[in-house]
Amino acid sequence: METEQERSTLRASRGAAGTDAGARVPGLMRLFGGGRAMAVALRLKEGALELGRGAAVLGEVQDAKMSRRHAQVRFDGQRFWVTDLGSQNGTFVDGAAIPKGTAHEARRVVRMGDSLFVPSVDLRPLEAHGVEVVEQFVRGPAMQGLLREVSQASLGHSLYIHGESGTGKEGVARAFHSLSSRRSGPFIAVNCAAIPESLAERLLFGARKGAYSGADVDAQGYLQSADGGTLFLDEVVELDLAVQAKLLRVLENREVLALGASKPQRIDLHVCCASNKDLRAQVASGRLREDLYFRIGRPDVTLPPLRQRPEEIPLLLERGLSPGRRLHVSLVEECLRRPWPGNVRELMAELGVAEHASHLQGASRVEGGHLKPDAGVAFGQALSQPADAPRAPPRQVPAKAKPLPADERTRIEHALRQHGGNVTATAGALGMHRTQLRRLLARHDIAVADEDGQE
Incomplete structure (x- = not known):
C-alpha cells in the first residue's frame, strides 16, 4: 500500500456542506x-x-495579468457563456479572443491572463476527491472512482480492462496487482499484439529442452514467470484461437503444460486482460472464444x-517536463x-517533441508554438492535403525579408x-502575440483565408 511520503495530492477547494445528493454543482x-x-473548483453564485x-475566489494564487474586473461566466442550465468586461489583456474562449461585452459559449477552456479555466456541469467529484499523484500516476476523480472498482475486483482472480489506446490500461493492471493478495x-506484462503467431505458444506456456529444433535448454513461459503474482495480457484478442483454447485450460485447471513436457506444472496467479475492443463484439465476429470470454x-x-x-492534463504536462523546464500557459x-x-501516451510523446523544439530555440519554457499543429488532433483529410491535389506555387517573398524556413511556413x-x-x-x-503574427504574415506574404477558403 502507498505511504504518505509516496502520495502527492492536489485538493480542490471545498464546496458548502449539505449539498443535496442529486443536485449538480456547475462551475469552473x-x-x-x-x-x-x-485543480481548484470554483462554484458559480446564482448561476x-x-x-x-x-477576486477572493482565486485564493492565494492571483494573476497579475488579469484586470480587476476581467470577465463574467454564466451557466444557463445547459451551456456556459463568457463575457469580457473590458479587460486589458483580453479573454480567450476555446483559443479565440472574444470581443468585449458580448457573451460567447465556452466548451473546452477559457483563458484570462495566465490562468486557465475549464467549464464543468458538476464540480462535486473534483470537490470531493481532487487530483492525486501516486507513484507518477495522475488520478483525477474519474480515475479514482475506477480504481475503487479495481480495489473490489482485486478480491477475485481476474479483471478485464477496456479503454482506448494510450489511456493507461497497464497502470490500472498494476494497481489491480498491488491491491491483490x-x-x-x-x-x-505481455503485449499479445506484438507476439508472432508462430511463437505465441512457446512464449506463453514455455518449452522443454528438445521440444523443437534449437531448444537447447528449458525455457519458462510468461505463465510460469507470473506464478505467485499477476499476468497482464494486453490486447488479448490478438491471440490465435488455438492458443486461446490452451490459455482457457490453464485458467480453469491452474496447470500449464509446456511444449515437450510430459507433466503439467501447477501455477497460482491472477490474470488481468485488456483491449481497446468490445469483447462481446469480438466473440460475435469469431475472433474470441466464447468460453474464454x-x-x-x-x-x-x-x-x-x-x-x-x-483536470489531469496540466499535471501530466508539468510532471512530464525535464528538470529546469517550465510550462507556458x-x-x-x-x-x-x-x-x-x-490519450496519455500521445500527450507525453508530443510533449517530448515540443520540449525538444523549445530546446533547439534556446527557450527555457515550452510554449504552444512548440507543439506540432497536428499533435493531439483526430486523423483525417482536414489535417493534410490530398495526395492528388495540386499544390499552389510558392509565394514570392519580399526582398527585404529573410526567407522563412519551409517547415516554419508550413506550420503557420x-x-x-x-x-x-x-x-x-x-x-x-x-x-505568439497576434500583432507579431500579423507582421510575420505580411513580411512573408502569407495569405489569410476564411473558413470558406476566400482570401
Whole structure:
C-alpha cells in the first residue's frame, strides 16, 4: 500500500456542506495559474461568477495579468457563456479572443491572463476527491472512482480492462496487482499484439529442452514467470484461437503444460486482460472464444479517455517536463483544447517533441508554438492535403525579408487553416502575440483565408 511520503495530492477547494445528493454543482475548474498546474473548483453564485485580479475566489494564487474586473461566466442550465468586461489583456474562449461585452459559449477552456479555466456541469467529484499523484500516476476523480472498482475486483482472480489506446490500461493492471493478495509476487506484462503467431505458444506456456529444433535448454513461459503474482495480457484478442483454447485450460485447471513436457506444472496467479475492443463484439465476429470470454470478461472496468479527464492534463504536462523546464500557459491551453485520440501516451510523446523544439530555440519554457499543429488532433483529410491535389506555387517573398524556413511556413499555414483564418486563435496556438503574427504574415506574404477558403 502507498505511504504518505509516496502520495502527492492536489485538493480542490471545498464546496458548502449539505449539498443535496442529486443536485449538480456547475462551475469552473481552475487548472493553471501562477505558472503551475492546479485543480481548484470554483462554484458559480446564482448561476454566474465574475473573475478578476484580487477576486477572493482565486485564493492565494492571483494573476497579475488579469484586470480587476476581467470577465463574467454564466451557466444557463445547459451551456456556459463568457463575457469580457473590458479587460486589458483580453479573454480567450476555446483559443479565440472574444470581443468585449458580448457573451460567447465556452466548451473546452477559457483563458484570462495566465490562468486557465475549464467549464464543468458538476464540480462535486473534483470537490470531493481532487487530483492525486501516486507513484507518477495522475488520478483525477474519474480515475479514482475506477480504481475503487479495481480495489473490489482485486478480491477475485481476474479483471478485464477496456479503454482506448494510450489511456493507461497497464497502470490500472498494476494497481489491480498491488491491491491483490498476490502483490508480493511478480507482475508480468505481455503485449499479445506484438507476439508472432508462430511463437505465441512457446512464449506463453514455455518449452522443454528438445521440444523443437534449437531448444537447447528449458525455457519458462510468461505463465510460469507470473506464478505467485499477476499476468497482464494486453490486447488479448490478438491471440490465435488455438492458443486461446490452451490459455482457457490453464485458467480453469491452474496447470500449464509446456511444449515437450510430459507433466503439467501447477501455477497460482491472477490474470488481468485488456483491449481497446468490445469483447462481446469480438466473440460475435469469431475472433474470441466464447468460453474464454466468460473466464476473462468479468469483472470489467472501462477507462475514460483523456478528453474526459481535462483536470489531469496540466499535471501530466508539468510532471512530464525535464528538470529546469517550465510550462507556458499557451501550451497548456492548446493541450486542453485538443481531443488527444492517442490519450496519455500521445500527450507525453508530443510533449517530448515540443520540449525538444523549445530546446533547439534556446527557450527555457515550452510554449504552444512548440507543439506540432497536428499533435493531439483526430486523423483525417482536414489535417493534410490530398495526395492528388495540386499544390499552389510558392509565394514570392519580399526582398527585404529573410526567407522563412519551409517547415516554419508550413506550420503557420497549417495552423491558419486549422483555425479558419482566425489570426488571434492562430497566434494563441503558435504561442505568439497576434500583432507579431500579423507582421510575420505580411513580411512573408502569407495569405489569410476564411473558413470558406476566400482570401
